[in-house]
Amino acid sequence: MKLRLSPQTILVLGEFLQSAKDWKYGYDISRNTGLKSGTLYPILMRLTESGALETRWEDPEPGRPPRHMYRLTGEGLRYAREHAVVSKRLQARPAMGGARS
Amino acid sequence: MTSIRKWATRMLEAAIKQAGPRAREWGEAMRREMDFIESDWDALLWAMGSVRSVAAASRRERSSEMRGERINRVSGRVVTGLSVLALLTVISGYFQAPQPDEGAAAHIFQLSIVLIVPTILLFFISADWKQPLRNLRVLAVPGAALVMALGALYYLEHYR
Numbered sequence: 001m002k003l004r005l006s007p008q009t010i011l012v013l014g015e016f017l018q019s020a021k022d023w024k025y026g027y028d029i030s031r032n033t034g035l036k037s038g039t040l041y042p043i044l045m046r047l048t049e050s051g052a053l054e055t056r057w058e059d060p061e062p063g064r065p066p067r068h069m070y071r072l073t074g075e076g077l078r079y080a081r082e083h084a085v086v087s088k089r090l091q092a093r094p095a096m097g098g099a100r101s
Numbered sequence: 102m103t104s105i106r107k108w109a110t111r112m113l114e115a116a117i118k119q120a121g122p123r124a125r126e127w128g129e130a131m132r133r134e135m136d137f138i139e140s141d142w143d144a145l146l147w148a149m150g151s152v153r154s155v156a157a158a159s160r161r162e163r164s165s166e167m168r169g170e171r172i173n174r175v176s177g178r179v180v181t182g183l184s185v186l187a188l189l190t191v192i193s194g195y196f197q198a199p200q201p202d203e204g205a206a207a208h209i210f211q212l213s214i215v216l217i218v219p220t221i222l223l224f225f226i227s228a229d230w231k232q233p234l235r236n237l238r239v240l241a242v243p244g245a246a247l248v249m250a251l252g253a254l255y256y257l258e259h260y261r
Contacts, residue, residue, distance in 0.1 A: 038150025
């Protein structure tokens with residue numbers, strides 16, 4: 001799977017990893033990650049096109065239009081786990097020029 | 102519904118209406134989420150970001166469609182050119198005395214036939230199958246030229 005891994009994409013993948021099996025709504029992801037719709041949706045589109053996410057519309061209920069939902073695919077889950085680990089390692093690495101013993 | 106939210110909704114719906122089919126579905130998804138945003142100003146910001154996302158997705162969709170159309174148009178022309186070339190090389194054989202070895206025309210014929218195969222595949226892959234008649238029309242001339250070329254070659258090799 002080839003994806004441009006921006007910090008925002010890693011944030012979105014991390015959000016999906018919180019409960020990998022659950023379907024998520026766009027606005028909930030936006031609230032939890034702090035990403036605006038103009039940033040979040042292009043990421044969701046890219047993740048879907050690359051096969052990391054699957055999407056579906058909620059089952060329709062009378063008087064309530066369905067919402068679009070997103071979930072990691074098996075491949076997406078593996079990819080997210082792999083890159084979440086990498087991102088945590090990068091965050092844990094001390095800044096350049098930091099104190100050395 | 103307040104006027105801010107109404108305006109935000111209209112703006113997003115107008116962008117969705119202009120979008121391509123895939124971008125429209127994503128736009129509908131963003132539009133639906135707006136109903137769950139409590140603050141009108143946040144809904145307006147959401148709509149503005151969504152308009153940007155829908156427009157970008159629509160642009161990408163159109164440019165990828167255009168690329169596919171261009172590949173299809175060019176491969177259609179190349180197939181026509183190669184099949185006419187194959188026919189012309191066979192016809193040229195009728196005006197030459199029989200030679201002990203294959204001449205340049207025979208090599209050009211073989212090469213054009215070999216090149217037609219991947220070009221036709223490219224044509225089929227990039228074709229818009231919602232318009233099958235259009236595709237068949239494009240292939241009519243090369244198809245006829247190929248049948249004539251192979252028929253003429255058969256006649257040339259067996260009866261002359």
